[in-house]
Amino acid sequence: MKVYGIAGWKNSGKTGLVERLVTEFTTRGLRVSTIKHTHHRADLDRPGKDSYRHREAGAQEVMVVSGARWALLHELRDAPEPPLEDLLPRLSPVDLVLIEGYKSGSHPKIEVHRQETGQPLLADTDPGVRAIATDAPGTLATDRPVLHLDDTEAIADFVLRDLGIR
Structure with a gap:
């Protein structure tokens, strides 16, 4: 499976870009899965539900079907x-896995950057950043390709070219 990341600081637009890329890639006939990393204590279950009660009772894994x-x-x-490398084999085989987050991972990635956040570029210290998708393309001083954050088709083309898909 090919893996490509979408990384950036909080509120940079990562989730929106991942959502648009999934739509773009699946429209092009690719099978896509995603992994979303969060620093928050994510819980996909709700108190009172049977599966929640199973976990609270001590189950290591609970499958809901x-x-x-x-x-x-x-x-x-x-x-x-x-680590991400241990999680990827748990996914069913697909053409492409998009990783949201894991900004310090060694996988290839596009950095999502919004000028209004005032955050520095990850690309300045991360060789895994292959390009930057931004809302202010003419303002960045970088040696990486710069794409407009709203040009989903161009970003998708870049990812596929970089991975050697199609």
Whole structure:
């Protein structure tokens, strides 16, 4: 599976870009999966639900299955967060996995940068950043390709070219 990241500081527009790229790539006939990394304590379950009660009782993993989807919840129980490399093999094979977050990972990535956040470019210290998608393309001093954040087609073309897909 090919892997490509979308990284940036908080409120830079990562999720919106990932959403648009998934639509763009699937429209082009690619099978796409995503991994979303968060620093928050994410809980996809709700108190009172049976699956929540199973986890609270001590289950290491709980699988929830319906006619529309299935989800596997894995409790770390104070174990360290697994690295991205350990999680990727748990996904079913697809053409492309888009990674949102994991900004310090070594995988290739596009940095999403909004000038209004005032944050420095990750590209200045991260050789894995292959290009920058920004809302202010004429204002960045960088040696990386700069793409307009709203030009989803151009960003998708860049990712596919960089990965050697199509």
